[in-house]
Structure formats: C-alpha cells, structure tokens
Amino acid sequence: DADVTQTPRNRITKTGKRIMLECSQTKGHDRMYWYRQDPGLGLRLIYYSFDVKDINKGEISDGYSVSRQAQAKFSLSLESAIPNQTALYFCATSPGQGHPGELFFGEGSRLTVL
C-alpha cells in the first residue's frame, strides 16, 4: 500500500459543486501539504499544515479550504468548483525539523470541472 494515499484518483464534476479531496498517510510525518499542478506552471502550494492545530495558506489558496482531521489526514475542499480549478492535485508529507525537508507525494487526484 502507498504511504500517502489520495482519494479519489480521478473525478469529473460540474461547476458549482462541492468537492473534497482526501489524503491519508502512514509515514508518521507531522507536515502535510496540498499542491496543484497545471501544465506549464509546475506545482504550486495551496495549503500546508505543520501539525493538527497549524494550518497555513500557500500561494494560491483562494477558492480552497482544508481540514486536518488528524496527524494522518489532511483534506482539501473546493466549496464551489469552477472550471479553472481543473488540475492535478497532490498531497505530500515531510518529516519534522532536522530533516532536509524533501516531500513524499501521493499519486495525485486529477480533477476536471465542467
């Protein structure tokens, strides 16, 4: 089983619908992240959390919200999806202090908003 699991892997939805992307990890890492990948733009940070009580906005948080339900779970919500939120979404984790900080990624959730 993957250490970082994202559900769903693929989702097609309509404009205005509420969507939740879920992420769970078995790596025991405190830090969790949501990134968005668009062609030609690389990966951009949406939200990140360094522990259950710590939630921070990334560079493109507008239109998104997150919930850190437990150390191992970090979900991303689109309250009212719009077509320009069509993208590949990645959840990632990293260990705490004293580590170089490389990210461990899930397999991605491809979201299409019609």
Added chain:
Amino acid sequence: AQTVTQSQPEMSVQEAETVTLSCTYDTSESDYYLFWYKQPPSRQMILVIRQEAYKQQNATENRFSVNFQKAAKSFSLKISDSQLGDAAMYFCAYRGGSNYKLTFGKGTLLTVNP
C-alpha cells in the same frame, strides 16, 4: 520570495547519451536545500536527488548527478547513459533553511529517443 527557473521546457536525448537539465533559483538565504523530482507518465512524483547548500561536494545518485554552483545560484541535473525509463517531466525545487515549503520550477519534459 524565492523563485525557481527552469529555462528548458523540453529536452531530448538519445538513449545512452548524456543530457543536462538547467535550473536557477533566486534567494537571499545562505542555508537551503535543492531537489530534483521526476514525474513519469504514471504522474507519481519521485525524488531523484537532493543537495544541501552547505555541502560543497556535488550530490550523485547512480547515473544522476548535479552541478551545484552556489554563487551563480545554479543547480543543473546531469543524466548519464540515458535510458528509455528516464523519459519524464523533471522538476527542480528549492526549500529555504527556515521553512519547510518547497518552491518548484515549471518543469522540463525530457524525451529519450531509442
């Protein structure tokens, strides 16, 4: 804010040849980490190599090596003896020493020709 620039949107190489992917970054920090990630068509993000800025020696992982030029803020990836399985999108990423957020470049799509 830190920026990461990959100036080559696409590169190609013949199987068994060597190719170098370029990456430059902008930072005012002296302590930081640099990474190269590979994303094959499976879309999984895979760490290829990392470099700690305080280390003068260039990192090497089997056929993958970097040329880290701290003064020039350059971090190129060299792939030797290219294989068909090296075909992927490659992302350069930066992490400052004081935070655990990675900033990614826009990526370079590498094609390996048989």
